[in-house]
Amino acid sequence: MWELVTSTLQAGFGALSAQSQRSGRSLQRSIQKHGILRYGLSGAIALVLIIGVAFLTTRASYVxxxxxxxxxxxxxxxxxxxxxxxxxxxxxxxxxxxxxxxxxxxxxxxxxxxxxxxxxxxxxxxxxxxxxxxxxxxxxxxxxxxxxxxxxxxxxxxxxxxxxxxxxxxxxxxxxxxxxxxxxxxxxxxxxxxxxxxxxxxxxxxxxxxxxxxxxxxxxxxxxxxxxxxxxxxxxxxxxxxxxxxxxSVYGYGYAPAPAQPAPSQPYYEPNKPA
Missing domain, CATH: 2.60.120.260 (Galactose-binding domain-like)
Known part of the structure; x- marks a missing residue:
């Protein structure tokens, strides 16, 4: 069973960012330490789903x-x-x-x-x-x-x-x-x-x-x-x-720039001061 999960992790690592790889390795060590695999195939499937969600979240959150x-x-x-x-x-x-x-x-x-x-x-x-x-x-x-x-x-x-x-x-x-x-x-x-x-x-x-x-x-x-x-x-x-x-983004969203709406052309002036 561990061989199945390990191969899945390795395949996922190839597509993840460096940050996600570090998180994945931490998760892998935790699994080995605490014996989560005693839950069998259902545990392995859950692990794969977690990694997939983490991958999608990481890719979508670059903002x-x-x-x-x-x-x-x-x-x-x-x-x-x-x-x-x-x-x-x-x-x-x-x-x-x-x-x-x-x-x-x-x-x-x-x-x-x-x-x-x-x-x-x-x-x-x-x-x-x-x-x-x-x-x-x-x-x-x-x-x-x-x-x-x-x-x-x-x-x-x-x-x-x-x-x-x-x-x-x-x-x-x-x-x-x-x-x-x-x-x-x-x-x-x-x-x-x-x-x-x-x-x-x-x-x-x-x-x-x-x-x-x-x-x-x-x-x-x-x-x-x-x-x-x-x-x-x-x-x-x-x-x-x-x-x-x-x-x-830890919040899952970012700040998009406002639509460009250039001001009408005008002569030089002192900003926020009378022209």
Missing amino acids: NVLQNGDFEDGFHAESCGLVGNGWSCFTNGGAAGYGFYDDQWDLTVASGAHSQLIEVNAKGIPAPDADRFAGIYQTVRVLDWADYVLSLQGMIRTTVMDGDPWRYRVEVGWSDGKYPDWTRVTNWQDVGWTTFYERTSPGSFSNYSTKFTAMDDYVTIYVRIWKKWGVPEEEIDLNLDYIALTGP
Whole structure:
């Protein structure tokens, strides 16, 4: 009887994801340990059915688990400004100005009618600090030891076009567990965007994706802009859109992006400020 179940498990493993294989091996060891096979053929059939359901659930549950990654589900006010619902913001303060906005200018939206705008500026600051950071984060429930793909689109604009091509950096990172803290993140990854556009003359969005394994039941995703140098009167704007974390959902559903409905073309304006 055990040979029958073992051959069934091995056949199923060939089609399962790495996460499901790990779960299957754990189930197999449990069966051997507790002697569940004393129930005979009915036990073997039940086991095969369980594995089949697990396979179908795993395959069907690969979705975007982030909420409002396309910023079409509204914004809310935090101390830093307006942030997409489901997200929170952070900065490291110092001698710099920060702004977070619901950007609805069609030229700074990758899809739909909204994007998250993050601003770091040194307007009116004679000696601005270097190494200023501003970003957003979201904590979500995940399946531990499962693989996830983090992807996003973004555009960098500035008021100073000349200078070091590495003076502005966009980075992503993640931390395990329920309690977010961007200052304790150790796995920051540079997205490699080196194209900057003039503040009032946007260009195209850049793309980035990376893969990682969740090590806990919860993970927090962080995206930040890094203004390296303390250049007076300089402003940098980062537009983020279509951020997704794709992988298995413990709830069996994900967050689909809203249908694309581009805003009508309009001239440049200060987001959430009088034109």
